[in-house]
Amino acid sequence: MVLISVSVYTIITIPYDEAVILWRAGEQHWLDVPRNAYPTWFSIVLQKRLPETIIADTSKPAVGSVKVIVPAGEQLRVLKSELSFRFEYDDFPSEINVFYRVHYSVSPPQITLTWVKPDGSQIELRKMAPSSDGSYYLMTDPRIVSEGLNRIQTATGERPDYELTAPVVLFGVEDASILKQETLQVMKGNYRLVIEGLLFDPHSDFDAKLVVYGKVYGWAGTDHLRRDIGIALLWGTPVALAFGVVAAISITLIQMTIGALSAWYSRVLDAAIQRINEVAIVLPLLPVLIMVQTLYKLNIWLILLIVIALFSLGPGVKFYRAQFLQLKELPYVEAAKAYGVGNFRIVFFHLMPRVLPSAIPPIVFAVPDFVFLEAVLAILGLGDPLTPTWGKVIEDAFYGGALFKGYYYWILEPSLLLVVTTMGFVSLGLALDKVFNPRLREV
Amino acid sequence: MKIPNQAVYLARRALVLMLTVIAAVYITILVANMGGYVDEIVKSELLFQITTSVRQNPAFRGLNETAFNRLVNQLYEQRLEQLGLNQPFFVRSIIYMRDALTLDLGRALFLTSDSGSKSVRLIILERLPSTILLFTTIQLMLFFIGLLGGLFLSRRYGTKTDRVLSYLATLSAFPGWFYGIFLILVFASWLRVLPYGGMVDIPPPEDRFLYALSVLKHMVLPMMSWLVAYSFFSIYTRRTFFLIYSSEDFVEVAKAKGIPEPQVRRRYILRPTLPPIVTDFSLTLVASWTGAIVTETVFNWPGTGRLFFEASVIFDTPVLVGLVVIYAYLVAVTVFILELVYALLDPRIRTGGS
Numbered sequence: 081m082v083l084i085s086v087s088v089y090t091i092i093t094i095p096y097d098e099a100v101i102l103w104r105a106g107e108q109h110w111l112d113v114p115r116n117a118y119p120t121w122f123s124i125v126l127q128k129r130l131p132e133t134i135i136a137d138t139s140k141p142a143v144g145s146v147k148v149i150v151p152a153g154e155q156l157r158v159l160k161s162e163l164s165f166r167f168e169y170d171d172f173p174s175e176i177n178v179f180y181r182v183h184y185s186v187s188p189p190q191i192t193l194t195w196v197k198p199d200g201s202q203i204e205l206r207k208m209a210p211s212s213d214g215s216y217y218l219m220t221d222p223r224i225v226s227e228g229l230n231r232i233q234t235a236t237g238e239r240p241d242y243e244l245t246a247p248v249v250l251f252g253v254e255d256a257s258i259l260k261q262e263t264l265q266v267m268k269g270n271y272r273l274v275i276e277g278l279l280f281d282p283h284s285d286f287d288a289k290l291v292v293y294g295k296v297y298g299w300a301g302t303d304h305l306r307r308d309i310g311i312a313l314l315w316g317t318p319v320a321l322a323f324g325v326v327a328a329i330s331i332t333l334i335q336m337t338i339g340a341l342s343a344w345y346s347r348v349l350d351a352a353i354q355r356i357n358e359v360a361i362v363l364p365l366l367p368v369l370i371m372v373q374t375l376y377k378l379n380i381w382l383i384l385l386i387v388i389a390l391f392s393l394g395p396g397v398k399f400y401r402a403q404f405l406q407l408k409e410l411p412y413v414e415a416a417k418a419y420g421v422g423n424f425r426i427v428f429f430h431l432m433p434r435v436l437p438s439a440i441p442p443i444v445f446a447v448p449d450f451v452f453l454e455a456v457l458a459i460l461g462l463g464d465p466l467t468p469t470w471g472k473v474i475e476d477a478f479y480g481g482a483l484f485k486g487y488y489y490w491i492l493e494p495s496l497l498l499v500v501t502t503m504g505f506v507s508l509g510l511a512l513d514k515v516f517n518p519r520l521r522e523v
Numbered sequence: 524m525k526i527p528n529q530a531v532y533l534a535r536r537a538l539v540l541m542l543t544v545i546a547a548v549y550i551t552i553l554v555a556n557m558g559g560y561v562d563e564i565v566k567s568e569l570l571f572q573i574t575t576s577v578r579q580n581p582a583f584r585g586l587n588e589t590a591f592n593r594l595v596n597q598l599y600e601q602r603l604e605q606l607g608l609n610q611p612f613f614v615r616s617i618i619y620m621r622d623a624l625t626l627d628l629g630r631a632l633f634l635t636s637d638s639g640s641k642s643v644r645l646i647i648l649e650r651l652p653s654t655i656l657l658f659t660t661i662q663l664m665l666f667f668i669g670l671l672g673g674l675f676l677s678r679r680y681g682t683k684t685d686r687v688l689s690y691l692a693t694l695s696a697f698p699g700w701f702y703g704i705f706l707i708l709v710f711a712s713w714l715r716v717l718p719y720g721g722m723v724d725i726p727p728p729e730d731r732f733l734y735a736l737s738v739l740k741h742m743v744l745p746m747m748s749w750l751v752a753y754s755f756f757s758i759y760t761r762r763t764f765f766l767i768y769s770s771e772d773f774v775e776v777a778k779a780k781g782i783p784e785p786q787v788r789r790r791y792i793l794r795p796t797l798p799p800i801v802t803d804f805s806l807t808l809v810a811s812w813t814g815a816i817v818t819e820t821v822f823n824w825p826g827t828g829r830l831f832f833e834a835s836v837i838f839d840t841p842v843l844v845g846l847v848v849i850y851a852y853l854v855a856v857t858v859f860i861l862e863l864v865y866a867l868l869d870p871r872i873r874t875g876g877s
Contacts, residue, residue, distance in 0.1 A: 359547050368551065370831070371835055449696075452698055459821075491708065498697075505696075
């Protein structure tokens with residue numbers, strides 16, 4: 081069962097090699113994606129329809145996107161476009177932005193943006209004469225809020241007892257319920273963004289893209305830079321597995337080789353290896369690793385090499401050396417020696433194969449250690465600066481205030497993957513242990 | 524002839540350990556400085572500082588370009604000489620190593636202690652107590668939990684409790700800080716009963732007793748995270764250890780002689796297993812003093828682990844080297860003390876052996 085889960089992992093992850101580019105593309109690439117959005121399945125958990133992101137563009141003909149230009153004189157033309165969408169969710173959107181593109185040769189077009197709510201009430205958003213492409217962040221427009229306040233005051237005679245925000249003004253039901261934060265209601269139905277403009281020369285044009293950011297995105301949610309966490313989680317899987325497996329296998333093999341050489345060629349080589357090994361034991365490995373990483377900001381595969389180099393000495397070598405010292409005295413080795421087999425051949429073809437089976441469960445057990453080691457480096461901000469990994473997501477979440485602000489999904493998702501991976505390898509190790517060490521079966 | 528044997532053995536071990544420490548420290552300096560790489564950064568930083576300070580000093584306002592440059596260069600050379608940066612790297616590394624070994628750890632490049640001192644030794648000494656407080660408590664608790672739990676389980680070998688605990692031991696596949704994140708999530712973020720991190724409340728309470736209480740409150744979560752992570756595993760390893768020893772012939776003989784069970788446990792099982800257990804304990808204790816970089820970072824605990832992290836972020840080589848040196852010393856001294864104890868206790872070493 082564990083094997084299946086592990087292999088399913090790897091299969092899922094293979095096509096995600098291009099993720100690095102996506103992950104590092106910066107905020108530009110993720111402009112249409114909400115910030116800190118919950119995973120989509122949160123709607124089901126909370127029994128509440130959380131808004132998804134709605135995008136409407138006047139330059140792309142679609143249902144709900146109308147654009148008409150009527151000539152009104154020699155040069156003058158009138159533009160009227162309308163973006164409409166249905167909003168049937170139980171919660172307010174997180175942000176609303178309008179991105180616009182403008183063309184003109186002499187004087188910029190005069191544009192008026194009007195917001196029409198399902199009940200027909202109109203809110204004039206902005207009059208402008210944009211001279212270049214740009215964006216209009218409704219969240220940061222103080223006028224929307226102050227005019228909303230005025231309207232509410234004339235309608236109900238009272239002021240809301242909380243800080244009014246643009247999404248509430250634009251999407252809320254404006255009656256007594258808007259006065260208190262707990263009773264806020266979302267007005268459901270057809271919303272329209274009406275764009276009216278005067279185009280002053282024949283080639284001028286104006287297109288707008290409305291993005292109503294939701295509160296959910298994808299199966300994993302997004303982080304503070306609007307990036308889809310799912311990409312990091314998926315791409316992090318092969319990285320973590322490869323890192324852990326390669327590190328565990330090569331370190332064990334190198335330790336075994338050194339141990340075998342040390343045991344076989346006793347005297348000078350043995351003494352030298354033992355002394356070097358003692359130095360390695362006294363050196364704190366993680367601090368040294370952190371130091372190297374701080375100075376050089378290596379990429380993940382170089383980190384892997386350094387890890388292998390650093391961890392290849394240490395208590396493991398002593399352990400294998402003790403095992404080989406026992407093996408050395410066995411009759412079959414004596415026989416091989418009597419046959420005139422070379423030293424090299426004895427070490428690699430007679431001694432090491434004998435120990436290999438018993439070393440396989442420890443290798444499997446060691447894989448999670450190295451997966452966590454990578455995560456540790458990432459959490460300390462010392463990981464590979466380019467590759468998205470689980471540790472990196474945890475780091476972003478930790479310093480992005482996931483624990484303080486309650487974005488628990490952000491930290492729980494990568495952690496859960498770490499748990500699944502670790503449990504997978506541990507159970508695999510336990511199973512293999514029983515196969516390779518039959519004596520344990522009785523225990 | 525007995526005493527000379529021991530003395531020769533100990534002296535030889537002391538020498539070997541000393542050489543080991545020297546080698547470890549030198550490697551650390553090499554890695555930290557990477558062939559003078561850090562020196563370059565330090566030098567350019569120094570030049571920048573001097574240039575700015577001269578520019579801002581009203582006394583030098585009237586100087587023209589060449590005089591200005593000459594003054595900056597002069598001050599720069601002076602500073603270089605003061606810092607000993609004008610000798611070749613090999614000489615510098617040897618000087619550095621000599622200072623490190625005599626615990627003259629020099630002055631930090633950027634970090635300061637809370638009292639404002641730049642002495643590396645002061646900075647480290649200031650941080651060491653909080654680390655020792657937290658991790659000695661944790662390791663002592665783990666030690667006793669492991670010892671008692673292991674003894675308890677080895678008597679109930681094969682029962683359901685035993686089997687459940689063997690499975691729980693797999694929880695130790697996750698490191699302590701990993702549980703730390705979840706514990707912060709549950710107790711600090713969700714239930715809001717314990718602090719997110721740090722060592723005392725801000726502002727720290729005036730009263731001694733309240734101060735201690737506040738520290739205790741901040742210690743709960745890091746302690747819990749390590750206990751959850753490692754206690755089952757330590758119980759499990761102790762159990763296996765005791766089981767191996769309780770099937771030894773001398774235990775069987777003692778039982779056959781009719782010695783009561785508690786006495787067998789104390790004299791025939793615990794006694795011979797204690798030396799390796801104590802070794803294990805003292806080594807993990809020393810290791811945890813510097814090895815808990817992530818735990819201290821996650822819990823914002825102002826100890827040596829976080830100091831190491833802070834120093835590595837801003838390239839403060841003297842602090843990094845100082846910490847590694849102190850760590851290497853601690854390990855070497857612990858190993859030496861253990862060997863001293865062994866040499867006195869273990870008859871095989873007492874007679875000199877081969």
